[in-house]
Amino acid sequence: MRAIRWVALAIVMFGAFYLWGALQIRESTTYAAVGPRFMPNAIGLGIVLSGVWLFAFPGAPPAPDSPQAMSLDWVSIGLMVLLVAAYVALFRVAGYVLATTLLLWGGAQILGDRHHLVRDGVIAVALAVVIYYVFSQLLRINLPPGPLGF
Amino acid sequence: MFGGDIWANLINGFSVVLTPQHLLFVMLGVTIGTAIGVLPGIGPSLTISLLLPVTFGLEPISAFVMFGGIFYGAMYGGSTTSILVNTPGESSSVVTAIDGFQMAKKGRGGAALATAAIGSFFAGTFATLMLMLMAPLLVRFALQFGAPEYFALMLLALSAVTGLAGQSAPKAFFATLLGLAMGMVGIDLQTGQARFTFGNLNLLGGIDPVMVAIGLFAVGEVFWAAGTLKRTFEETVTLRGSLLMNRAEWQRSWPAWARGSVIGFIIGVLPGAGATIASFLSYNAEQRFAKGKHELGQGAIEGVAGPEAANNASAGGALVPLLALGIPGSATTAVMLVAFQIYGLRPGPLLFQEQGDLVWGLIASLYIANLALLVLNLPMVRIWIKLLDVPKPVLYAGILTFSLLGVYADTQNTFSMVILLALGVLGFLLRRYDFPLAPVVLGAVLGPLIEQEYRRSLAISVNDYSVFFTRPIALVLMTLVIMSFLVPIFNAVWKASRRRTAVTAGAVGEIED
Numbered sequence: 001m002r003a004i005r006w007v008a009l010a011i012v013m014f015g016a017f018y019l020w021g022a023l024q025i026r027e028s029t030t031y032a033a034v035g036p037r038f039m040p041n042a043i044g045l046g047i048v049l050s051g052v053w054l055f056a057f058p059g060a061p062p063a064p065d066s067p068q069a070m071s072l073d074w075v076s077i078g079l080m081v082l083l084v085a086a087y088v089a090l091f092r093v094a095g096y097v098l099a100t101t102l103l104l105w106g107g108a109q110i111l112g113d114r115h116h117l118v119r120d121g122v123i124a125v126a127l128a129v130v131i132y133y134v135f136s137q138l139l140r141i142n143l144p145p146g147p148l149g150f
Numbered sequence: 151m152f153g154g155d156i157w158a159n160l161i162n163g164f165s166v167v168l169t170p171q172h173l174l175f176v177m178l179g180v181t182i183g184t185a186i187g188v189l190p191g192i193g194p195s196l197t198i199s200l201l202l203p204v205t206f207g208l209e210p211i212s213a214f215v216m217f218g219g220i221f222y223g224a225m226y227g228g229s230t231t232s233i234l235v236n237t238p239g240e241s242s243s244v245v246t247a248i249d250g251f252q253m254a255k256k257g258r259g260g261a262a263l264a265t266a267a268i269g270s271f272f273a274g275t276f277a278t279l280m281l282m283l284m285a286p287l288l289v290r291f292a293l294q295f296g297a298p299e300y301f302a303l304m305l306l307a308l309s310a311v312t313g314l315a316g317q318s319a320p321k322a323f324f325a326t327l328l329g330l331a332m333g334m335v336g337i338d339l340q341t342g343q344a345r346f347t348f349g350n351l352n353l354l355g356g357i358d359p360v361m362v363a364i365g366l367f368a369v370g371e372v373f374w375a376a377g378t379l380k381r382t383f384e385e386t387v388t389l390r391g392s393l394l395m396n397r398a399e400w401q402r403s404w405p406a407w408a409r410g411s412v413i414g415f416i417i418g419v420l421p422g423a424g425a426t427i428a429s430f431l432s433y434n435a436e437q438r439f440a441k442g443k444h445e446l447g448q449g450a451i452e453g454v455a456g457p458e459a460a461n462n463a464s465a466g467g468a469l470v471p472l473l474a475l476g477i478p479g480s481a482t483t484a485v486m487l488v489a490f491q492i493y494g495l496r497p498g499p500l501l502f503q504e505q506g507d508l509v510w511g512l513i514a515s516l517y518i519a520n521l522a523l524l525v526l527n528l529p530m531v532r533i534w535i536k537l538l539d540v541p542k543p544v545l546y547a548g549i550l551t552f553s554l555l556g557v558y559a560d561t562q563n564t565f566s567m568v569i570l571l572a573l574g575v576l577g578f579l580l581r582r583y584d585f586p587l588a589p590v591v592l593g594a595v596l597g598p599l600i601e602q603e604y605r606r607s608l609a610i611s612v613n614d615y616s617v618f619f620t621r622p623i624a625l626v627l628m629t630l631v632i633m634s635f636l637v638p639i640f641n642a643v644w645k646a647s648r649r650r651t652a653v654t655a656g657a658v659g660e661i662e663d
Contacts, residue, residue, distance in 0.1 A: 003583070004583060007583050008320075011324055018331055018346075021345075021346045021348070022345075022346075024346075024348075025338075025343055025344075025345050025346075026343050027343075034604065034605045034608055035341065036338035036340070036341050036343040036345060039330075039334060039597075039600075039601045039604070040331075040334050040345060040346070043327055043330050043331050043334065044331075046323070046327045046330075047324065047327050047328070047331065049323075050320050050323045050324035050327060051324070053319075053320035053323065054318070054320035054321060054324065057318075057319075057320060059317065059318045059321075062584065066584075067378075067581070067582070067584075068582065068583065068584050070378065072377035072378065072582075073376065073377050073378070073380060074377065076376040076377060076379075076380070077373055077376045077377045077578070079376070080372065080373055080376040081373065081571070081574075081575060084369075084550070084554070084567075084571050084574070085571060087554065087567075088554075088564055088567045088568055088571065091558075091564050091567070092564060100551055100555075103547070103550065103551055103554075104544075104547045104548065104551055105547075106547075107372075107543070107546065107547030107550055107551075108541075108543040108544050108546075108547045109543075110376060110543075111375060111376055111379050111542065111543035111546050111547065112379055112380045112542075112543050113541060113543035113544065116541070120543075120544060123544060124547075127548065127551070128551075131551070131555060135555070135559065139204060139207070139559075141203070141559045142562065143558070143559075
């Protein structure tokens with residue numbers, strides 16, 4: 001079975017999950033005919049229908065040179081997702097400047113900038129510090145300071 | 151207030167905008183706009199989303215003249231990358247790359263940049279003029295609208311998006327519904343019931359559409375770059391020769407600009423189509439009408455002049471339904487609608503009456519922005535080309551940093567970054583399987599509004615559903631909605647049945663699925 005049909009099945013399952021979620025909404029007992037459940041039900045039903053529709057009419061397979069058929073570097077994608085997850089986890093603990101330096105430098109390496117370790121490190125530190133000061137001093141938007149105070 | 155007063159209003163608008171502070175924001179907007187236009191992977195909707203937390207402290211007029219400049223500027227900047235790198239800076243400049251890159255290879259890159267910039271100026275000014283003339287007329291008409299009309303209109307905007315976005319109707323249909331589904335999360339404003347929060351207090355406030363835009367477009371794009379960057383090869387042409395067009399090139403550009411401007415504006419006003427479709431339709435028109443149509447594909451100047459005029463005109467056109475009706479037709483205008491909401495403003499007929507200075511100041515600023523962009527993009531184009539030297543890995547890491555920063559600054563909450571990550575993965579998957587992204591953002595913005603108007607309509611009519619079909623304007627709009635749903639279905643069924651006949655006729659070669 002073609003990948004797009006699996007996507008269609010996933011959509012149907014997501015629609016079913018959404019409809020289940022709609023069931024959890026407490027219907028109020030007020031005057032209105034249209035309660036808080038109406039739109040979610042309609043949307044959930046629509047999602048299921050769109051999945052069935054896509055399963056029935058998946059369209060022509062992607063052209064060999066299109067982005068859909070291209071072979072992807074899944075390792076880099078996975079590393080990138082992990083990097084963002086680590087960033088979120090470290091954000092408050094390590095403080096903005098430290099976490100962001102890691103994100104910028106690590107991100108550039110994952111994206112393939114292997115020959116510029118030092119240059120990227122300098123850019124990462126500089127950008128993280130500038131953002132931190134512009135936001136916390138000029139714009140008065142709080143960013144977590146971390147144990148080192150920045 | 152309306153009609154003959156347009157010119158008086160415009161003069162008032164200029165007097166509002168021609169102050170040092172507002173001019174500064176216009177210049178800032180066009181500069182940022184051109185920069186993100188030149189850089190592939192960052193578009194105007196994303197940029198405006200990222201700037202929202204920062205602009206919150208500004209006067210609304212400063213913020214909106216800047217957004218207007220970004221919107222127009224991105225359309226200018228996109229062509230530069232298309233012509234010199236053969237990679238579009240914006241999706242609306244995809245077709246420009248076909249002939250623009252060929253021209254650059256032949257040493258006519260300067261002329262291609264010139265026809266793109268001058269055509270953009272011509273089209274942008276034309277579209278702003280049309281916006282100024284049309285929006286007040288639409289406003290006068292829209293003053294009669296009640297809840298049922300607004301409901302029908304928003305439904306029409308969504309169904310038009312579904313019908314027009316992308317190649318596959320079921321995919322566009324799902325994308326729209328996915329956006330609507332996200333819009334439902336959080337406290338229901340009318341009854342106070344929590345929806346789809348699954349006991350998580352952080353979800354009570356809902357999923358901000360701005361976050362949806364940043365997650366799908368920016369974070370999704372970074373994941374996409376992680377998967378493809380090391381496998382793509384870019385061929386860059388250095389800019390040779392002068393930036394002047396010769397006589398023959400001028401003569402061939404004029405008609406293409408004119409056709410592109412008209413096509414672009416009309417497509418821009420229609421919901422759901424937007425700049426990319428406008429540029430493709432303009433290219434089609436050139437294939438039919440251009441003097442040099444047999445050269446198209448090998449470096450015909452019409453192939454640059456037409457589409458570049460069309461994408462600029464469509465930006466002006468897209469502002470018509472946003473300002474006059476409060477209904478966005480594209481991702482960028484959807485984010486601008488959110489910006490209005492943040493300031494407690496509601497675009498639509500009342501905005502023209504209550505916020506005349508804002509609306510006319512914005513319109514006046516667009517004329518100024520166009521002029522500034524012409525200067526910025528023609529004599530100074532060599533400076534912008536330098537931007538392309540920024541190493542891609544650093545650029546994408548920076549996009550990621552600013553996306554996470556924008557979301558955190560807005561919510562002061564790390565949970566929002568978790569949602570952003572999830573939206574980024576979703577955006578990556580949608581892109582991999584060729585689902586259109588703009589309808590998701592549009593759905594997330596319009597979902598809560600559409601539900602509100604629906605319930606309001608039924609409250610007015612005391613639960614009588616005929617309210618959507620007995621008021622004449624609502625009836626016309628609802629008929630259009632139903633038609634827009636039926637046409638793609640019939641189309642699909644018709645195509646499928648034709649395919650089956652083709653099988654019986656023995657023409658198996660054409661069936662690949």
